[in-house]
Each structure stands twice: as structure tokens, then as C-alpha cells.
Amino acid sequence: MVTRAGIVVTGTEVLTGRVPDRNGPWLAEQLRRLGLDVGHVVVVGDRPEDLRATLSFLAGLGTELLITTGGLGPTADDLTAQVVAEFQGRPSAVDPALEGRVAAVVERLMARRGWVADPAATAAGVRKQATVPAGATVLEPVGTAPGLVVPPADGRAGPPVVVLPGPPGELRGMWPAAVAAPAVGAVLAGAAELRQETLRLWGTLEAQLAATLREMEAELADLEITTCLREGELEIVTRFPAQAQPAYDRFAGLLGREYASTVFSTGPTLDELVAAALAERGLTIATGESCTGGLLAARLTERPGSSTYVLGGVTAYANGAKEELLGVPRAVLAEHGAVSPEVARALADGARARFGADLGVGITGVAGPGGGTDAKPVGTVHLCVVGPDGAVAERALGLHGSRSAVRDRSVTMALHLLRELLLGGPPA
Amino acid sequence: MVTRAGIVVTGTEVLTGRVPDRNGPWLAEQLRRLGLDVGHVVVVGDRPEDLRATLSFLAGLGTELLITTGGLGPTADDLTAQVVAEFQGRPSAVDPALEGRVAAVVERLMARRGWVADPAATAAGVRKQATVPAGATVLEPVGTAPGLVVPPADGRAGPPVVVLPGPPGELRGMWPAAVAAPAVGAVLAGAAELRQETLRLWGTLEAQLAATLREMEAELADLEITTCLREGELEIVTRFPAQAQPAYDRFAGLLGREYASTVFSTGPTLDELVAAALAERGLTIATGESCTGGLLAARLTERPGSSTYVLGGVTAYANGAKEELLGVPRAVLAEHGAVSPEVARALADGARARFGADLGVGITGVAGPGGGTDAKPVGTVHLCVVGPDGAVAERALGLHGSRSAVRDRSVTMALHLLRELLLGGPPA
Known part of the structure; x- marks a missing residue:
């Protein structure tokens, strides 16, 4: 009861x-x-x-x-x-x-x-x-x-x-x-223990998961399962009484096999995964941000103990700042424009070099509501992560929504890119 | 009705x-x-x-x-x-x-x-x-x-x-x-227009305001007044039908006289006041942040059009980054420690100089939960704003609460310091 x-x-x-x-x-x-x-x-x-x-x-x-x-x-x-x-x-x-x-x-x-x-x-x-x-x-x-x-x-x-x-x-x-x-x-x-477990998928359609859940329905009687799609991540949270633990283990095992290519976490959040990977491997990180204006640095430093792996970051809104503080070559800015894969790469390289960090992250884009063009509409964002051994992960995004939605989503995608580079799993 | x-x-x-x-x-x-x-x-x-x-x-x-x-x-x-x-x-x-x-x-x-x-x-x-x-x-x-x-x-x-x-x-x-x-x-x-107006006070005790409201009770019959104390700001929101506009005007006038030294806004939020002051006066700003890790830059750039006055910012978590990217002298760091009024000032000066901005803001402190000492416990934060004509506003804080509370409150206080320097009104 x-x-x-x-x-x-x-x-x-x-x-x-x-x-x-x-x-x-x-x-x-x-x-x-x-x-x-x-x-x-x-x-x-x-x-x-x-x-x-x-x-x-x-x-x-x-x-x-x-x-x-x-x-x-x-x-x-x-x-x-x-x-x-x-x-x-x-x-x-x-x-x-x-x-x-x-x-x-x-x-x-x-x-x-x-x-x-x-x-x-x-x-x-x-x-x-x-x-x-x-x-x-x-x-x-x-x-x-x-x-x-x-x-x-x-x-x-x-x-x-x-x-x-x-x-x-x-x-x-x-x-x-x-x-x-x-x-x-x-x-x-009078209260009995109520357990809660979470699975996180990246790249599975909610309707596909719904079909799987319907097929398994008979085995799920003791589990209260809710699914939530948020910023592209499909989160499956299951609550159950202690005696239903074996039923949950079977369910989690089955999902893990069926969705092996998209499950990226059996509990920890994206932020927790990235933080743990940096801390455990003794890697340091620095950011070079334009359109996200410091949000990525703020999100990385939200966690207690983040000073052991975050060295810092530069928010370079003005082009002059991109050149001066992060060494983005003026020629690259002139040739490709501030919103380009080349500048995202230069921001990542610059952050890594200036802070002496193992990893650098670069983000540049048009957060809106103004500043969009036909070629680079609002929501155009370029991300780049440069890793310790010369590994590079890049991504171009065409996002929809408000200024704050574009900024938040860009930061989340940068964290997925970091996750992919550090831990593998589903591509960002 | x-x-x-x-x-x-x-x-x-x-x-x-x-x-x-x-x-x-x-x-x-x-x-x-x-x-x-x-x-x-x-x-x-x-x-x-x-x-x-x-x-x-x-x-x-x-x-x-x-x-x-x-x-x-x-x-x-x-x-x-x-x-x-x-x-x-x-x-x-x-x-x-x-x-x-x-x-x-x-x-x-x-x-x-x-x-x-x-x-x-x-x-x-x-x-x-x-x-x-x-x-x-x-x-x-x-x-x-x-x-x-x-x-x-x-x-x-x-x-x-x-x-x-x-x-x-x-x-x-x-x-x-x-x-x-x-x-x-x-x-x-069937719905009638419902108006809403806001007054914002900085430095008035909620109980004091309560006494004023009790005294005025007879005149407030048509006004639905709610007060809310948030991060030290006392927000008075009044909702009323259109025909009660004269009653509201009398109420706002009376409060404006009684609390002349603490009313800092008759509507706009703190963020809106600072943004408008920068934009209208054509001033640019740059940030040098330590414990807030980019939160101030992120908050300043949250607003559409902020690229006209925000040049950028540096998050300098590591001491090396404070020296390299913002020119904080090593001797100042060694003598006073990273969490000190002198370093807050050097971060503000450094941000202003490196970005070529009219104003620089420096924040350094112990956000916790670790890192506190007897002399500088968790919640110790130093803020400094350096203005265009050499004007300086400084503040030392002893904050309570979680890591995120300390970071959020520090950013809010930095905005009050900016407001004070740009617009006067109640001291931060």
C-alpha cells in the first residue's frame, strides 16, 4: 500500500x-x-x-x-x-x-x-x-x-x-x-521503500520506445515507468518497491540490449558523466565561447570540485576579443566569418593553448533574435572539442527556438560532444 | 467580478x-x-x-x-x-x-x-x-x-x-x-482588464513595509498587493482593475516618498536597468570572474542585443589563468591570496584593459562547499566594478547557503554594484 x-x-x-x-x-x-x-x-x-x-x-x-x-x-x-x-x-x-x-x-x-x-x-x-x-x-x-x-x-x-x-x-x-x-x-x-532508477538514451524516437514498452507490458506490472524527451535525450525513469528489483533488472537488461547503440547512461546525468570522466582521467579543460556567452563555463563550474579540472574560459563576443584573447587569426575571421567551423576550431585551439588545458571547447553561432542571414540563419551554431591527443570532435547545428533555447541547446550539445570524445557511446 | x-x-x-x-x-x-x-x-x-x-x-x-x-x-x-x-x-x-x-x-x-x-x-x-x-x-x-x-x-x-x-x-x-x-x-x-505594477526596494525590511501597509489599509481596498523578499530585494507587486488606477498612483506616490532612499525601480528588473543604462550611454563592459565561473557573463548576454555592450569575459579559475589572461600580478596573488579585494580589483582592471571595455567587473570568492578557511570561510566573496572615468565600486560579502546560492547571489550583487555606479540609488 x-x-x-x-x-x-x-x-x-x-x-x-x-x-x-x-x-x-x-x-x-x-x-x-x-x-x-x-x-x-x-x-x-x-x-x-x-x-x-x-x-x-x-x-x-x-x-x-x-x-x-x-x-x-x-x-x-x-x-x-x-x-x-x-x-x-x-x-x-x-x-x-x-x-x-x-x-x-x-x-x-x-x-x-x-x-x-x-x-x-x-x-x-x-x-x-x-x-x-x-x-x-x-x-x-x-x-x-x-x-x-x-x-x-x-x-x-x-x-x-x-x-x-x-x-x-x-x-x-x-x-x-x-x-x-x-x-x-x-x-x-507506515511507508515502504520506493526505489528509482534511470536510463538515458540519445538517438531513439519516443514512439519506438513506446512500441517496445507495449510488447513488454506483461513483465512491467510492478514498475511505474515514465519517459520524458528533453533536448533530444530520452529519459526513462522507473519507480518500484524493493521486491520488484529483479523485475527492474530484467527490464533494464532487455532495454540495454535492444537499445545498445543509444543508451549512454544507466543513471548519471550527462553533466555527471563528463565531470567524472575529466576527474578520473586527470584531464583539464578550458572553453572559448561566443554565442553562449559563458554558459558552458558556468555549467561546468556548477559542480563542487570542478576547480580540479576546469582551468577557465573566455567569452569572446567581440571579434577583437576572439583575436586578442584566444588567438583566432584575423584571416580566418575575414575569410569564413565569425560563425563558421573554422572559427569554432580556432576558439577550441585557442582556449586549450591559452589556458594550457588538455581539452578545449569552441562554440560560435547566432543565438538570435537578431543577427541571422540567409546563409547563417538564427540557430546556426558550430561546436568543436579538441582533445589531449589531437582528437577533434566537431558538429554543426541548425537549432530552432528562442535565444535562450538556442544557447541552452548549444551547451548541451557541447557536453554530448565532450561525452562522445571522452567516453564513446552514441554520437552527439 | x-x-x-x-x-x-x-x-x-x-x-x-x-x-x-x-x-x-x-x-x-x-x-x-x-x-x-x-x-x-x-x-x-x-x-x-x-x-x-x-x-x-x-x-x-x-x-x-x-x-x-x-x-x-x-x-x-x-x-x-x-x-x-x-x-x-x-x-x-x-x-x-x-x-x-x-x-x-x-x-x-x-x-x-x-x-x-x-x-x-x-x-x-x-x-x-x-x-x-x-x-x-x-x-x-x-x-x-x-x-x-x-x-x-x-x-x-x-x-x-x-x-x-x-x-x-x-x-x-x-x-x-x-x-x-x-x-x-x-x-x-467576460473578463475585465487586470493591471499589474511593480516597485522594487533595496534595503527596506519587510516588517517595516508591513507596518506602512497597515497604516494605509483604508486606501488600499481595490489593490491586491503582494510583497516578496528575494535575494535582499523587496518586490511589491500590485494587481488592480483599470478603474483603480488613481488609487494605485496615490499608493505608488506615497511609497515613493516614504522609501525614497531604497526604491530603485518602479518597474524594470535589476537586469533591465543595468542593460538599459549601458545601451543608452553607449558603454561597453567586460568581466573577470573566478568563483562565479562565467555566470555573470552568461547573465549579461542572456538579453537580446547584449552584443552591442558586452565585449566578453574571462573565467579564470586557475591562478595561472588569472595572471596570463587578465594580468593579475603574481605578487598580488601571493601577498593577498586569490580571494581578496586586491585580486577583485585586478580582475576588473584586467578585464577592462584586455577587452578594451569602458567598464570591468571582477569577482573572486569561495563558492564552496570545499575551499573555505577560518580567515576566508565559504561565502567570502569580493566584488569590484571599475568604471569609465576611473570610478570604482567595491564590496566584500559574507554569504550563506549552497554553492549555487553563493554564486547566484554574487552575480546579483555585482549587478547591484553596476547599478549603483551607473545610476546611483540605494547602495549595493
Whole structure:
């Protein structure tokens, strides 16, 4: 029997897209590891009646644990704690000891930033944040807002509600305390382990895979399989209870044989594969980017420990910069134009030479929306990777979509080119 | 009377956080411009019963327009069209003309990528994607999947459901056709314009603002005000019907006077302000980054037309690269260490000189999780901007949070430093 959880993300700023929700997905993954299956993530604005209706909806579905994020600030539109208290039938009151601790945190914060505020206004905000439903477990603030675990009032049925703050750093810092709360522990005790495995294919049509899955249908009863096509990569994620491990192993083995020429990973992401290959082989890398403007360097250095293999990179938007900083010959620029395989090669060679790296990557193209011509329309991108032993991998792309789509896809393709050069597998 | 819409994002890959939802926020903004108010964005997995329950929940709230995204692919877990058809009480059948058009799209796509697939498998996927509820409006595919507008069956009550594909480029390309469908037009005809204005403050405590809002409460009846604190920026977004414009103007005027020293924008984002200042004054910029690894260059070049003012940047992770590519003196590195105000200054000077730019930005720090010391813990970051007339703005930061939080916040602070140097206003 699956134990289900529901997540409610509050905040008009999330609902209207001004702030992306980083909490729902993170919580869904934490809950999965604890054996809980998340059925819904609901984003609602700062309106009490919408939040109330959502809590009722999820509780009515048989959800055994509810989690809310956001709406714990000092302003009037932050109303989660109050709505949850009413939903669970518990009266609220100021917790004086908590009020003192929150006040101390706010004072420290203001001192560090050098901000000043009216003491009465600050005190009112603190009092609001220290107002707690009777019988709730208080989760100590990581920022200024305390979290809560609020079980239904005695004699009432329904799931406990975990009330967490909106800022992702605060929420994550508070999570261990939430999991340790007695009301949450009681739910987790009934949850069974739920495993998750991933296969990644490059160069297989989703419809082809669908046919394979239909043929195997009888053997897949205990596996929950979802496929997702993203930037050309076909990702197959399977979730299953521990006892279905043999069934998954048979499934993965079969797919591995059927799609031997396109499976490039049995778990790690493209970024993880490239990083591991560089680190394990002690190779260093440098980038020479034009249209992607530093995105490849930023993506390579996103990973902790990347300073052991990333030496650096040059973003050379202007032609002068391509010549000066990466030694792209003026004659090559004049003859072939900045967007050409020759310049991609020269950028890769230049990055490799200037940084003294084992590998160099060059990217040049037209990201748009302006700058396209008949011969080189928006989306024309040339990639080149030069390897340690003189190996070269090149690729010309004709991409579609927005400026950000062209830039993102170019960086992903450069990583596939690196993967191909370092590890073999399906061609980029 | 407000006309409300609800958005349902389907896909286990979104629910579990493997893919961020880019459609919900975008649709919420489009709907707002059309005068519709979005009450909920619900993310559900690829399970028919969860999708069905969500459609019922939203329709039961009096929602007048429902939009679904995703679940239109050729695999068995793509079930949105079928569930919506049943929900609206309409039988489905293959549309042979549409089947032909989808087949042609799939063939072109495979040819371009050089992929091969079993013709029977491909045909089955195409047939699935061309299966349409009776009486629905078909939205021509932008990728391979057609969209749908499905009104309730004759004699039934309830909102029409707009069924859109998951890939953001396809969804956006299809949106004009969805808005033009008769069933959607009928809903929009009843919607009134809903305006939205934004004020941005830097250096005001949220609790202080809350006190001001409480004092003004009587005058704010027609304004829906939400405040959001993000990376130190306090964003005040107000939504109101057209007739409340004078009330908003009074509110904005009052806040502008009360918070004159911290309001830095009456609309544009930080990035937009910096880009406009550079473009309007004909200034060029170059970056010298260490711990942010190209993120600042990538963020500056995200904007269309940025090539007129961004000359380029160097990511210098290794000390050798700082010396070679940006001329940071070895003695400065040895004496002060790579993470120091002196090196931030040298990176800014070096970037400015090497690229021949009007402005140079230098960033050096410890992004973590490793590399921290007692004297320079993780989160220590030094920023420097050198301007055209020898003006210099510097800042030392002690940031908290993850590697990505430290990198993102450093880039945001560098943009505030640029804003301060170019435009004045609250100090970074």
C-alpha cells in the first residue's frame, strides 16, 4: 500500500511566475526517499480561501501527510500558519519564548545589513511570526520564520500538516527537524521503500520506445515507468518497491540490449558523466565561447570540485576579443566569418593553448533574435572539442527556438560532444 | 467580478522535479494579461485518476477556464487527451487528415536527426496523437503533438479545457490559436482588464513595509498587493482593475516618498536597468570572474542585443589563468591570496584593459562547499566594478547557503554594484 503525500506551495509571486518554485520538486524527492509518494504539488496565491480549499482537496484524496511552503513572513499576506491552525481546528497564541528568539534573529540580521526600521513595526512582525497553534511542534527558525508541524485537533481525522518557510535555504535547513517531529514519524513508520532508477538514451524516437514498452507490458506490472524527451535525450525513469528489483533488472537488461547503440547512461546525468570522466582521467579543460556567452563555463563550474579540472574560459563576443584573447587569426575571421567551423576550431585551439588545458571547447553561432542571414540563419551554431591527443570532435547545428533555447541547446550539445570524445557511446 | 482560470501541469518528470515547470508561470502571465485571474497551478503525475480528481476540484471551485500542459506524446503514459475527453463527456476518434499531417512532421524530424525507427511503432504513436474528442477544436502541432480545446459535451455545465503540449516552445507557439478558439473567446469576452505594477526596494525590511501597509489599509481596498523578499530585494507587486488606477498612483506616490532612499525601480528588473543604462550611454563592459565561473557573463548576454555592450569575459579559475589572461600580478596573488579585494580589483582592471571595455567587473570568492578557511570561510566573496572615468565600486560579502546560492547571489550583487555606479540609488 502506497503512502501518499501532497505539497502546497503558497505565494502569489510563485503563482504568477515571478519566482520559480524550487521547493515542490525538492520536497517531492525527499519524500520519495522516505517512501512517500507525492501525488500533487499545488501552487496557490496568498488568499486564505484558496489555501483552505486546497488543503481540503488533498486531505479528501486520502493524502496522509500535507506539506505547505511559504507564507510565514511578517506581512499581512503571509497567512499560512493561521489558515492551517483553523484547518486543523487548533487555536493560536503567541509563544513568548519563541518571540524572544525570533526578535534576536531579526536584530542580528538588521545589524549585519546595516538596515534601520521602526521598532514597533519590527516587533509586530516578530509577534506574528511567533504565533503558534496549540499542540503544534515548533521547528526552530533557520532564517527568521519558525516552521510548524500541526496535527489535527484531538478527536479529528486527517493528515498532519508540516508548515515550512518559502526561502529554499531555510526550508532545507529545517527539514531534518520536520522529519523528526512525532506526528511525521508516525506517518513515515507506515511507508515502504520506493526505489528509482534511470536510463538515458540519445538517438531513439519516443514512439519506438513506446512500441517496445507495449510488447513488454506483461513483465512491467510492478514498475511505474515514465519517459520524458528533453533536448533530444530520452529519459526513462522507473519507480518500484524493493521486491520488484529483479523485475527492474530484467527490464533494464532487455532495454540495454535492444537499445545498445543509444543508451549512454544507466543513471548519471550527462553533466555527471563528463565531470567524472575529466576527474578520473586527470584531464583539464578550458572553453572559448561566443554565442553562449559563458554558459558552458558556468555549467561546468556548477559542480563542487570542478576547480580540479576546469582551468577557465573566455567569452569572446567581440571579434577583437576572439583575436586578442584566444588567438583566432584575423584571416580566418575575414575569410569564413565569425560563425563558421573554422572559427569554432580556432576558439577550441585557442582556449586549450591559452589556458594550457588538455581539452578545449569552441562554440560560435547566432543565438538570435537578431543577427541571422540567409546563409547563417538564427540557430546556426558550430561546436568543436579538441582533445589531449589531437582528437577533434566537431558538429554543426541548425537549432530552432528562442535565444535562450538556442544557447541552452548549444551547451548541451557541447557536453554530448565532450561525452562522445571522452567516453564513446552514441554520437552527439 | 473576477474571471478565474486554473492550470494543470501533468508529467511525473515535473512532479518529481527532474524537469522544472516553465509552463505554469508563463500561462499565468498570459492569462492575467487577458484579464483572467489564476487561482491554482496544480502539478500531477502521469496517473489518470490524479488528473481526473484535479480537473473536478478546479471545476468545482467555479473556475471558468482550465488549461492542461503535457501528456500529449506517443507513449502510454501520455494520457491527457483521453482523460480530458472523458471528463467532458466526449467520445474520441482518429482524425485521418490530422494523422497525415502529424506523420509528415514526424518523418521530417527523423530525417533531420538521422534517426531510424520501426514504421509500425511510429505509425501507432502518430495515430495516438491524432485521436481527438468529438466537437473539440484542434490546435495545429508546432512540434509533433496537436493541442485541443475541449468544451463540455452538449447539455453539460463546466469550463472548457485547453489541452496544450509540454515542451515550452510548442506550447507558446500554439497559444495564439488556443486564444482564438471560440470556446476560449466566450470566456475571455467576460473578463475585465487586470493591471499589474511593480516597485522594487533595496534595503527596506519587510516588517517595516508591513507596518506602512497597515497604516494605509483604508486606501488600499481595490489593490491586491503582494510583497516578496528575494535575494535582499523587496518586490511589491500590485494587481488592480483599470478603474483603480488613481488609487494605485496615490499608493505608488506615497511609497515613493516614504522609501525614497531604497526604491530603485518602479518597474524594470535589476537586469533591465543595468542593460538599459549601458545601451543608452553607449558603454561597453567586460568581466573577470573566478568563483562565479562565467555566470555573470552568461547573465549579461542572456538579453537580446547584449552584443552591442558586452565585449566578453574571462573565467579564470586557475591562478595561472588569472595572471596570463587578465594580468593579475603574481605578487598580488601571493601577498593577498586569490580571494581578496586586491585580486577583485585586478580582475576588473584586467578585464577592462584586455577587452578594451569602458567598464570591468571582477569577482573572486569561495563558492564552496570545499575551499573555505577560518580567515576566508565559504561565502567570502569580493566584488569590484571599475568604471569609465576611473570610478570604482567595491564590496566584500559574507554569504550563506549552497554553492549555487553563493554564486547566484554574487552575480546579483555585482549587478547591484553596476547599478549603483551607473545610476546611483540605494547602495549595493
